[in-house]
Amino acid sequence: MKFLDYIRGYRKGKEAHRIERNAMDDPFLAEAIEGYDSIPGNHADRIARMRSAITARSVQRRQQGAWKISIAAVAVIVLISGYFVLLNHQSSMVVANETTNGYIDLYVPQEYVEQKRLELTAIQEENPQKEVIATSVATISNLHEVITPIDPIRIYVPESYAQLRKDEIQELSVKQKNINNHSSTEIISTDAPMLASHEEISQQDADMLSADVQNALDGKVAGLAVATPAPAAIPPAPPSPPAAVMAAESIAEKSAPAARSAKAESRASNKKYTLEGKIVDQNHEPLIGVAVQQKGTNNATITDIDGNYKLNVDSDDAALTAYFIGFEKIDIPDPKNTKVVAMKEDTQQLNEVVVTGYGVQKKSMVTGAISSVKPDKKKAEPAKIKPEPVAGMNEYKKYIEANIIHPENTDCNKTKGKVVLQFSVGMDGHPSDIKVKKSLCEPFDNEAIRLIEEGPKWKAGNTTTEIEIKF
Amino acid sequence: MRFFKLNKEKTIEYTDEELLGQYRDTGNTELFGKLYNRYIPLVYGLCLKYLQDEDKSQDAVMEIFENLLPKISGYEIKVFKTWLYSVTKNHCFHLLKDNKREIPVDFDSNLMESGDVMTLLSEDLDDEREDALNYCMAKLSEPQRISVTKFFYEDMSYADIVEVTGYDMKSVKSYIQNGKRNLKLCIESRLQNEIS
Numbered sequence: 214m215k216f217l218d219y220i221r222g223y224r225k226g227k228e229a230h231r232i233e234r235n236a237m238d239d240p241f242l243a244e245a246i247e248g249y250d251s252i253p254g255n256h257a258d259r260i261a262r263m264r265s266a267i268t269a270r271s272v273q274r275r276q277q278g279a280w281k282i283s284i285a286a287v288a289v290i291v292l293i294s295g296y297f298v299l300l301n302h303q304s305s306m307v308v309a310n311e312t313t314n315g316y317i318d319l320y321v322p323q324e325y326v327e328q329k330r331l332e333l334t335a336i337q338e339e340n341p342q343k344e345v346i347a348t349s350v351a352t353i354s355n356l357h358e359v360i361t362p363i364d365p366i367r368i369y370v371p372e373s374y375a376q377l378r379k380d381e382i383q384e385l386s387v388k389q390k391n392i393n394n395h396s397s398t399e400i401i402s403t404d405a406p407m408l409a410s411h412e413e414i415s416q417q418d419a420d421m422l423s424a425d426v427q428n429a430l431d432g433k434v435a436g437l438a439v440a441t442p443a444p445a446a447i448p449p450a451p452p453s454p455p456a457a458v459m460a461a462e463s464i465a466e467k468s469a470p471a472a473r474s475a476k477a478e479s480r481a482s483n484k485k486y487t488l489e490g491k492i493v494d495q496n497h498e499p500l501i502g503v504a505v506q507q508k509g510t511n512n513a514t515i516t517d518i519d520g521n522y523k524l525n526v527d528s529d530d531a532a533l534t535a536y537f538i539g540f541e542k543i544d545i546p547d548p549k550n551t552k553v554v555a556m557k558e559d560t561q562q563l564n565e566v567v568v569t570g571y572g573v574q575k576k577s578m579v580t581g582a583i584s585s586v587k588p589d590k591k592k593a594e595p596a597k598i599k600p601e602p603v604a605g606m607n608e609y610k611k612y613i614e615a616n617i618i619h620p621e622n623t624d625c626n627k628t629k630g631k632v633v634l635q636f637s638v639g640m641d642g643h644p645s646d647i648k649v650k651k652s653l654c655e656p657f658d659n660e661a662i663r664l665i666e667e668g669p670k671w672k673a674g675n676t677t678t679e680i681e682i683k684f
Numbered sequence: 685m686r687f688f689k690l691n692k693e694k695t696i697e698y699t700d701e702e703l704l705g706q707y708r709d710t711g712n713t714e715l716f717g718k719l720y721n722r723y724i725p726l727v728y729g730l731c732l733k734y735l736q737d738e739d740k741s742q743d744a745v746m747e748i749f750e751n752l753l754p755k756i757s758g759y760e761i762k763v764f765k766t767w768l769y770s771v772t773k774n775h776c777f778h779l780l781k782d783n784k785r786e787i788p789v790d791f792d793s794n795l796m797e798s799g800d801v802m803t804l805l806s807e808d809l810d811d812e813r814e815d816a817l818n819y820c821m822a823k824l825s826e827p828q829r830i831s832v833t834k835f836f837y838e839d840m841s842y843a844d845i846v847e848v849t850g851y852d853m854k855s856v857k858s859y860i861q862n863g864k865r866n867l868k869l870c871i872e873s874r875l876q877n878e879i880s
Contacts, residue, residue, distance in 0.1 A: 216725055224843035233841055241769040245729025248741075252732045259738065260728060263745055264721045270749070271717025 216242075220249050220256050488548045489523045492516050492535055493555050500537055500556060505545070508532040600638035600674035612668055613682060618660060625654035631683045632661040638678070642670035650679060657684050700764040708757045716756065719764070720749050727772050734776040748775050805836045805867075812878065813871075820870035827851065828863035835860050 219232050236243040249256055321329075492503045499520025506513035507526050516522045524533065533545040540556040602609035633651035636644040644665050649658050661682040698706070700719060707715040724745060731741035748771065761767045809817065821829055830849060834840045840848070845856045 220725060220729070224841055225847070226841065226844070227839050229841035229843065230835070230839045234835075241726050241730065241765060244733050245726045248729040248732030248734075252736060252738060254738050256728070256732075256738075259742055260725050263724050263728065263742060266746065267717050267721055267724070267749055268714075271713040271715075271720075271753075 217257055217260065219246070220260075486526050486529060486531065486549070487523060488526055488531065488533060489521065490545065490548065490551055491520045491553045492522065492537075493520055493553060494540070495555055495557060497555070500540070503535050503537040503540075503556070505533055505535050508534055508544075597676045598674040599676055600671045600678045603642065603670045603672055609669060613664055616664060616668075617682070617684075619684065620656035620660055625657060628653055628657070629684060631681045632658050633679055633681050634661055634665060635677050635679045636665070637676075638671040638673050640673050642673065644671060646677075653684060657682075660684075701761075704756070704761060704764055711757075713753060716753060717749075720752075723765070723768055727768065730769070730772050731776055734773075734780060740779070744772075744775060744779065748772060751775075805832075812875070816871045816874040816878070817867070819874060820867050823870055824863050824866055827855070828859045828866065831856055831859035832863040832867070 215228050216232060219229055223229060232242070232246075236246055490505075492500045492505070494500055499516070499518075501516055501518050501520060503516040503520070503522070504513055505516065505522045505524055507524060508531070512524065512526065514522050514524045529549075531548065533548040534542060535545055535554060535556060536542045537556060539559055541559045543554060543556055545551055545554050630653045631651070632649065632653050634647055635650045636647040638644055647662055647665065649662075652658050664682060665680060700722070703715055703719040706712070707719070727748060728741055728745050731744045732738070735741050735744060752771070759767075805817075821832070824832065827849075831845055831851070834845050834848065835842075842853060842856050845851065846853050849856070851859065
């Protein structure tokens with residue numbers, strides 16, 4: 214290659230002339246020659262190396278194309294065969310399962326045990342060849358030792374169902390007395406009030422509920438472990454059946470809509486008196502979800518969306534107390550005649566948590582106007598407000614450009630870049646707590662700080678903001 | 685081995701545009717590799733001029749190849765050389781901008797203007813033109829005339845002229861450049877005068 218020779222430095226003779234001559238017409242050539250003239254080095258070598266690199270690359274690329282296809286093909290084949298392998302594997306897995314002898318413990322009602330035992334024995338008698346393990350059903354005589362739940366499982370059911378079940382169990386326990394004493398269910402009836410609001414569940418809903426519960430319970434006592442005393446513990450049914458419900462205290466705190474789903478109700482009760490009223494706050498706004506409890510009992514209700522409550526009590530002089538988080542608890546004076554009760558906010562609850570953004574801050578730590586959010590008060594929490602210049606960012610930038618003084622006679626005179634400052638703006642509109650987030654050099658930083666300190670005012674915000682000053 | 689030789693000869697025959705077309709048709713990257721290899725000296729040199737660094741220039745050469753390989757089939761290219769020239773220049777400018785370096789401005793563009801002078805100096809001319817040429821040559825300053833004559837009529841390279849005349853390289857180049865320009869101006873006005 215003649216050009217290569219020229220590059221190597223052979224500048225004499227006709228060939229060299231020709232190249233130079235061509236360079237006059239060919240800017241590509243001319244500039245390349247300039248390049249070689251301006252930088253010393255072994256250019257020919259480099260060129261040779263580059264050429265072999267390119268050759269290698271272009272050959273490799275071609276092969277890569279073929280490779281890609283073959284890899285894809287192999288992958289497809291692997292996938293397909295893998296699928297078939299899996300299919301086979303799965304079926305063999307099923308077979309394996311069938312032949313293992315694992316024991317699964319199933320807790321079942323007593324009568325079922327007996328039944329099954331009879332069944333299996335019958336099968337064995339019929340088919341002596343068939344291998345049936347009659348002893349596979351065993352009674353766990355010490356069930357209550359095996360399973361002793363701390364709390365019995367409570368099921369809240371309509372009273373009609375409770376009655377039904379009680380009768381059944383009574384019959385069963387008579388049967389079972391000879392076999393086992395440990396499997397009766399306990400039905401607890403109390404003079405408990407209804408859990409929900411004063412609104413009544415319609416007959417229709419009640420029927421539906423009882424049906425649901427019945428279905429749920431039917432045949433599914435298996436797995437329901439109960440530890441109980443002897444059947445004698447079931448109290449005799451009083452003439453007018455009470456509600457079969459145990460009210461947990463926590464229920465009373467649930468809000469009105471949730472309580473509806475608790476599926477409990479007391480329709481016919483011996484609560485003769487109905488106490489009603491309304492609970493409001495100091496601004497006369499109704500408070501929703503306030504717990505109103507009959508003192509000394511588990512009889513409670515909560516206020517509805519209008520702040521009204523209605524509680525059936527059994528005595529004439531029932532005392533009521535109202536509880537609500539964030540407010541001081543109050544004894545309702547003269548509940549029979551009191552119509553409206555106002556509750557006072559509880560200022561001591563400083564440790565109530567307030568959620569702002571991603572973190573959790575204690576109310577006492579937060580500076581600024583944040584109020585706790587209550588379901589009834591629909592106050593929006595203040596969003597993060599970033600400070601901005603009163604006249605607007607465009608105007609502010611114009612100010613910067615007009616007033617920026619490039620520090621002279623400094624070492625970093627020639628530096629170019631930007632300084633980023635972070636600061637807050639208080640009510641006075643003046644930047645404060647100025648921090649240099651990104652520094653260029655001291656004189657520039659100081660100039661940036663001077664600019665914003667002496668500059669136009671900012672609108673206050675509750676977070677910091679940043680500004681870039683370009684030099 | 686013979687096979688390879690044959691192969692080589694075959695590709696040497698093809699023009700740039702033919703190779704390019706073949707690459708487009710077959711997608712055989714080897715073809716483009718061969719084509720690009722022809723131009724590596726030019727691409728590398730050009731990059732040297734702008735990037736002023738051997739390693740950077742080498743990287744640029746490889747980068748340009750990688751960039752072009754997938755895209756080149758999509759372009760309508762009439763003359764590969766001039767197209768590659770722009771691509772390379774742009775690539776280098778891009779790199780320079782990224783580094784915020786100054787881009788050397790090319791003042792040699794007037795070199796290219798005097799194409800018509802070149803033809804005058806190389807071909808057989810009609811009497812009119814020849815007279816004008818002779819006249820104007822005589823009007824050149826001596827160093828310019830000597831340099832121009834030696835370069836264009838005696839097929840001497842710059843280095844040769846340097847050796848023969850004792851002028852330094854820069855001066856030789858500048859005499860030739862200025863000489864050409866002066867000739868052009870002189871001949872043009874001469875011809876115009878003659879017409880009018």
